[in-house]
Amino acid sequence: MKPAPTLSSAFLKPAGDFLPAPLLELRQQRGAALADMPLPTRKTENWKYSSRYLKLSDELATSLPTTGKHGTALAAPGHHVVFRNGVMVPEASDFPDTNGVTIKRFADLTDDEARELAERLDNTLDANAVQLARLNSARFEDGLLIRLAPDAVLEHPLFIISETDAHVSGSAYPRIYVDAGRHSQATLVEEYIANGAEPVMVNAVSEFVLAEGAQITSVRLSAEGENVQHVGATGVRQAAHSRFDSHCVGFGGPMRRHDLQVRLEESGANCRLNGVVVTQGRQHYDNHTVIEHVAPHCDSEETYRNIAAGQSHAVFNGRIHIHQDAQKSNANMSNKNLLLSTGAEIDTKPELEIYADDVKCAHGATVGQLNEESIFYLVSRGIDRRNARTLLTMAFINELIEQIPVEAVRETAQARLNHFIDQTFEEA
């Protein structure tokens, strides 16, 4: 047997020495632990369907230079923070001055703050399940720390735009840490975009820690181009009665991966995870979610929809894990997939792992094509076939898009999805 390929040492040379010392130390520690890390292969269970898309050439190991023009960000009312190649661009960012809301880039943290953060980074993620995202902890060059004091309410959404300059080959490591105090509320929108055409890798990690009663809405838009491999991980820990509302919209690419891990750690915590993925051409997208019901009386609701056209490949793996003492848990998972062409592939694995008896858990998954009867219904009413198919396809995902609470994101997402669907049916 061939030994499994390991992570090239070229990937363990971070840039960005302007970080405070405790964070630099942390990076070094994490990097040392990654030496000779085996890369996922077809035999790695959680990369079974996706390892073949992962292409980690040494060229991608270099940090992308932090200079360059900044592109167009999502123009929407709210506050904007722009990161370019994983480093904040102060002149393009405006921070809200709401009472109780502290937003700081990692580079500006005092040593004490940095030390405190260093202790808490990575605590929300299961390192064994997010092999590649661990690279972020060894490489991040900057990041955004958002701290919401108890009862603080951020009225407008905060847009965090991670832009990647792909004018040369390399990689970027955006990082976000959100610490939401008791009964605080905020809506955060992460948008990942890229310009340029050189092959690059984006390795993004976001962490959310919700104290009792905190309410966080998180929107994640992944819309980079055909030259960008994206490995992302989001970790969430929830205290009593907190609510985490997640909306992920993903457009396919050469390699797209998002791990979302939520731990419901105290009674009454609940989460809703929505996701929409569209792929076409030879694109790929892989969503892996884990919801851990650690405490009793927690609810989770998960709905993911995938559309795969052309020769593309969409993967969904959702796991609900009910721990032994998590009685009275309610968990629902639904994954529906639309396979628009025979060259495309959809792989889905909705898993339940249950160690408590007084729980209500259900999952459902379907894979299929547009219903011929529905098309016929529309055609018989004078709508041409192509429009009928467009309508039905849009309807398939709109149910989820409509739940996104930020209008600007909803519109952007809808426009992009319309464009995607138009393109898809033009090809057909």
Add this chain to the structure above:
Amino acid sequence: MANTDKQVNELIKREYEHGFVTEIEADTFEPGLNEDVIRRLSAIKNEPEFMLEWRLKAYRRWLEMDEPDWAHVDFPKVDYNAISYYSAPKKKEDMPQSLDDVDPELLKTYEKLGIPLHERERLAGVAVDAVFDSVSVATTFKEPLEKAGVIFCPISEAVQKYPELVQKYLGSVVPAGDNYFAALNSAVFSDGSFVYIPKGVRCPLELSTYFRINAANTGQFERTLIVADDDSYVSYLEGCTAPMRDENQLHAAVVELVVLDNAQIKYSTVQNWYPGDENGKGGIYNFVTKRAACIGNNSKVSWTQVETGSAITWKYPSCVLRGDNSVGEFYSVALTHNFQQADTGTKMIHMGKNTSSTIISKGISAGRSSNAYRGLVKFGPTAEGARNFTQCDSLLIGDRCAAHTFPYIESKNKSAIVEHEATTSKVSDEQMFLCRQRGIDPEQAVSMIVNGFCKEVFKELPMEFAVEAGKLLEVSLEGSVG
């Protein structure tokens, strides 16, 4: 509930009814596995050269393979060199010619198990190819089968009498190198059943065989091969019970079904190997590879299984739906109690046009057991218009047990439709209240509710088995309510 708890405890403590050891002399190999052992095994069975070659090839493949560890089960490693690979009841003559020739000790054993081997089986309409440890000792009802042209015999006999059929189909569904346990089985399989249903024949009887592990430290490596030729039909029943033992015993069987044009095989299993005691000590390791190849168009395979025994069950009866319009079905009830672990499910591989499959899986976990459904539904690019429906439900009894679902769905054809749903629940207080209010005691109530939960599967079983399955569940389940 104090009263109930007491009843529960009493019932939980009920000993395994089929735990006894028959004392008969056995020809047993020294423990250990190497090429010599395989040569000896093959020589004892007087096998043709091709079989020995086939076994050795499988053995060499096995040596290169790693033991799989992906299943959701936890057990100490098996020492394959501590197992004896052959054990046959001592024969007084060369072969028993009739039931009278069979060792009476053996017959008594079967009697205790309630196997209809004497006259009563004629009434039951069952022909039994009883496998005692490794050699088939008695086969009844050969006549009506022979009249119909059906071949139903021990596989060791088939190797002698019908080498061309065996050579053609053996390993065609489960290749020797398919997986770790299949390779081991291919190398050392001792005996099993061979069935061939000729063209256009509807098998006049339900075929049945009983496996029983007897001598201590003997791994049992059964091999079953059923071939249904064009337009034929057969229903095959398999039942398992094993005597009580303290050491874990390994059972790595392979079952291959070949279904040609318009043929149909119905394969039913009631598995009740010794599950270990209430502390999780002892019990059978049941690592089985079962697979059916629907080669012909319009062919159909139906797997029905009721799994109540074994310390560890690791088994995925699968269907490869290659022929157009072929149908695969999987109905399963898996019950685990005490420290039992089960990782079971099915694979439906759709390759032909308009193929369809149905999966109904009911898992019941009680005590500290763990019960997992693991299934794969795969649509290849050629599976135009294929269809699958999967439903897997879990029922939890007690707060220290576990139930898992790992369904893999892979689709490469846009016209294929797959639907999967799974639920997990427990016997609700309302259901219990309703029953008790009507004067039904808690044991009966649970038994009733669980039977209702499994009804969809039981109705697929042949009548005799359905009765046995219901009883088995009752025995295994009563007492798990608290």
